[in-house]
Amino acid sequence: MKPFPKSPIAYLWLYAMKNKKIFLPLAICGILSVVLEKMSPYLFSQMVALFGEESKFADIENKIWFLLTGMVLATVFAKVLSNIFHYLSAVRFRATVYKQMSLDCFRYINGHSVSYFADNMAGSLAQKSEQLAGNASFYSALFYYLSDIVQLIVIFVMLMSVNIMFACAFMGFLLLSILVLFRIGKLSINLRSAMVEAKNKVSGQMIDTLQNNFFVRVFNGFDYEKKRLHKELLSESKITNKSVNVEALQSQGEKLYFQIIYILFLFYGFYLWKIGQIKAADMVLIFLLLQNVSDTVSYLIHRGIIYSGVFAEMRTNLIPFSQPHEIEDAVNASPLQVKQGNIEFRHVNFGYHKNRLLFKNFNLTIPAGQKVGIVGASGGGKSSLINLLQRFFDVSSGEILIDGQNIKAVTQDSLHQAISYVPQTSSLLERSIAENIAYGRVGATLTEVKKAAKDAYAAEFIEALPNGYKTLLNAQNQLSGGQMQRLSIARALLKDAPILVLDEATSALDSESEFYIQKAIEKMLQGKTVIAVAHRLSTLKNMDRIIVLEKGKIAEDGTLEELLNCKGKFYQYWTLQKLEGAKHE
Numbered sequence: 001m002k003p004f005p006k007s008p009i010a011y012l013w014l015y016a017m018k019n020k021k022i023f024l025p026l027a028i029c030g031i032l033s034v035v036l037e038k039m040s041p042y043l044f045s046q047m048v049a050l051f052g053e054e055s056k057f058a059d060i061e062n063k064i065w066f067l068l069t070g071m072v073l074a075t076v077f078a079k080v081l082s083n084i085f086h087y088l089s090a091v092r093f094r095a096t097v098y099k100q101m102s103l104d105c106f107r108y109i110n111g112h113s114v115s116y117f118a119d120n121m122a123g124s125l126a127q128k129s130e131q132l133a134g135n136a137s138f139y140s141a142l143f144y145y146l147s148d149i150v151q152l153i154v155i156f157v158m159l160m161s162v163n164i165m166f167a168c169a170f171m172g173f174l175l176l177s178i179l180v181l182f183r184i185g186k187l188s189i190n191l192r193s194a195m196v197e198a199k200n201k202v203s204g205q206m207i208d209t210l211q212n213n214f215f216v217r218v219f220n221g222f223d224y225e226k227k228r229l230h231k232e233l234l235s236e237s238k239i240t241n242k243s244v245n246v247e248a249l250q251s252q253g254e255k256l257y258f259q260i261i262y263i264l265f266l267f268y269g270f271y272l273w274k275i276g277q278i279k280a281a282d283m284v285l286i287f288l289l290l291q292n293v294s295d296t297v298s299y300l301i302h303r304g305i306i307y308s309g310v311f312a313e314m315r316t317n318l319i320p321f322s323q324p325h326e327i328e329d330a331v332n333a334s335p336l337q338v339k340q341g342n343i344e345f346r347h348v349n350f351g352y353h354k355n356r357l358l359f360k361n362f363n364l365t366i367p368a369g370q371k372v373g374i375v376g377a378s379g380g381g382k383s384s385l386i387n388l389l390q391r392f393f394d395v396s397s398g399e400i401l402i403d404g405q406n407i408k409a410v411t412q413d414s415l416h417q418a419i420s421y422v423p424q425t426s427s428l429l430e431r432s433i434a435e436n437i438a439y440g441r442v443g444a445t446l447t448e449v450k451k452a453a454k455d456a457y458a459a460e461f462i463e464a465l466p467n468g469y470k471t472l473l474n475a476q477n478q479l480s481g482g483q484m485q486r487l488s489i490a491r492a493l494l495k496d497a498p499i500l501v502l503d504e505a506t507s508a509l510d511s512e513s514e515f516y517i518q519k520a521i522e523k524m525l526q527g528k529t530v531i532a533v534a535h536r537l538s539t540l541k542n543m544d545r546i547i548v549l550e551k552g553k554i555a556e557d558g559t560l561e562e563l564l565n566c567k568g569k570f571y572q573y574w575t576l577q578k579l580e581g582a583k584h585e
């Protein structure tokens, strides 16, 4: 999917063009209704002109009827078209575009890389997406705005028919005033942007606290969070007040200014009439047209300033959607074909920060079907290694190959399809247990889900829950760490991919959970190429090979016996864990 345009106009235009079939009739109805609406004053002035002619009523009667009928028809059609316009823009167009925008935002934002989500608050991204899709209702406002511009053009054309000098002077003066007042309005636009930013900060902070409610509670952080929120709210209300005051002042000032201009131009009209350059009927037309102009123009400026604010908000909201995805499929990416499941890291260089490499010329070959346990001190790069294999991050140089295919050259979908991943921290969705397990394979039946749960030694505790597989996982229905791990394992079992990546949680488990998880892992390992970050001795016993990872380097590599015999780092971990285990028993 392509990034969204950076400019709000281009963004709105994109969806207008996607829905040409509704948009074009909409535009035509909008413009026609405005033109027809302005026909009445024109026809009325023509009538006044007829009365002014010194002829008998019988001579002009037909013309009068004709003009009156014209006025009625113009008014009726203007109303009908404006209603059609309103229905098309506010109902049909808005609903269709809102759906498209929401889905596109959702699809695009989810394409960002794992690191993007680590750096950006999910709550704030969701809010930006919601606000962007909410702009579907902004089209109507813009249409009314555009129709006012069309109105001004129609008025200009009519004034031209009266007196070219008058029309040019009036419109010239009007345009100049609009430009100057817009410049002054810039001040409030900047204030609006700052206000949007301040509002986003407030809701971002609220969402962050709510999402991490558990941690905040554990660290007694509610008072601290309240103080932080209070500070954000204070700066938000300060900037909001300033913005509202400036806008109100501008709006009142403009109205007064245009009233004065209106009166001055009426004098000018009288002057032209006095020197015989225009007729009395023209004067009537000028009077009727100019009467509404001041309202229209101050509406245009005032709304223009507000809409510039909306555009500023849109521009800010568009940023995450116009930034290209950090990790994209190659142009000619083909699906990954896994026949055996060989994995190779070849001369890999990678660091989270450009000038701090975690892996330097890292090499590792895992033949198909081999089960490799990775151990090492915290921060040694174990999770990073499996993140790279799944292309959550791209290597700076070197290659990662699966069955000889560079993972950068295959589609990410097919890569993820080929790997069953059990993450270090179990991540479960706020849905039923059955849905969470079924996530492993689209379209899995309940029988398959139950089998996976049984193989993961999770069936027993699930069935003991009052709602069984239908139990909704949320804050109220929290499972224990060990139970959540078993659900993650059931999900991976159901996926049954040829490569298994396991990032074992370090959290200590009671020996019963440990026993069941171990059994579940044993089931999962069968017939797969495995990379398991393993903290437990029981898991390591199932491995064909063990790698000790220290600061991004392979410090030791061999079978369990070989590493124990060489009495190096691994031997130290092993004996330490044995001692710990003995202490607990």
Ligand SMILES: Nc1ncnc2c1ncn2[C@@H]1O[C@H](COP(=O)(O)OP(=O)(O)OP(=O)(O)O)[C@@H](O)[C@H]1O
Binding pocket: 115, 118, 352, 358, 376, 377, 378, 379, 380, 381, 382, 383, 384, 385, 424
């Ligand atoms: N998303 C990230 N952005 C920046 N640095 C990161 C990121 N993830 C990990 N790191 C850093 O990279 C290094 C390796 O981290 P990694 O998570 O791979 O360690 P680990 O071996 O899995 O540790 P543990 O046993 O605690 O899970 C650490 O210094 C860590 O701070």
Ligand SMILES: [Mg+2]
Binding pocket: 382, 383, 384, 424, 503
């Ligand atoms: Mg880790």
